[in-house]
Amino acid sequence: MNAKKAGAEALFWTHFVLVAVWFGLFLVPTDAWAGKVTFHFWFILIAVAVQFGWGFLMLPVTRKYRMICPLTTLMQLLRGYPVADARNNNHSCIKEFFRRIGKPVPKRAVTISTFVSLGIVTLQYFFLH
Numbered sequence: 001m002n003a004k005k006a007g008a009e010a011l012f013w014t015h016f017v018l019v020a021v022w023f024g025l026f027l028v029p030t031d032a033w034a035g036k037v038t039f040h041f042w043f044i045l046i047a048v049a050v051q052f053g054w055g056f057l058m059l060p061v062t063r064k065y066r067m068i069c070p071l072t073t074l075m076q077l078l079r080g081y082p083v084a085d086a087r088n089n090n091h092s093c094i095k096e097f098f099r100r101i102g103k104p105v106p107k108r109a110v111t112i113s114t115f116v117s118l119g120i121v122t123l124q125y126f127f128l129h
Contacts, residue, residue, distance in 0.1 A: 008078035015071050015093040022047065022117065030128070041125035044118050062089045067114075069093070 001009070025040045033039075051067040058068050061083050068089050076088035083089060094113075098105045 004078045004080075008075045011071055011075035011078070012093060012096070015069070015075070016097055018047070018071075019094055019097075023113075026117070026120070037121070037124045037129050041121045041129075044121050048114065048118055058083065058089060064089075066090065067111075 022044060025036060025043070028036050030036055048067070051069050054070045054073070055062075055066050055068040058073070059065055062068075066089070072091050072093055073083060073088060075093070076085075076091050077083065081088040081091075092107055092110050094110045095105060095107055
């Protein structure tokens with residue numbers, strides 16, 4: 001495996017860990033970690049904000065506004081897809097993970113789960129915190 005391919009794979013698994021923490025924290029009871037709700041809220045809010053911000057910065061290149069994860073951009077660059085290529089700026093690591101395990105999911109499901117989880121942690125932060 002060459003260095004670019006290895007780097008892309010490392011970024012994929014780094015992304016996987018971040019997504020696993022994102023959704024895994026819903027399984028951690030609040031009485032087991034007093035600061036969980038606060039951490040989870042800021043973790044997801046910052047991750048979504050970064051994706052919105054990166055999407056805005058990429059607008060001159062992509063000519064479309066969409067949430068884009070900078071880790072995905074770098075991973076896809078290492079795989080040889082230019083930033084302007086839809087295989088770069090419209091790629092979803094979550095979709096790729098599920099495809100790899102033989103359980104493909106639609107991109108809409110990924111987008112909905114992103115906003116539903118943001119909504120849940122926001123409600124928890126403001127009403128349970």
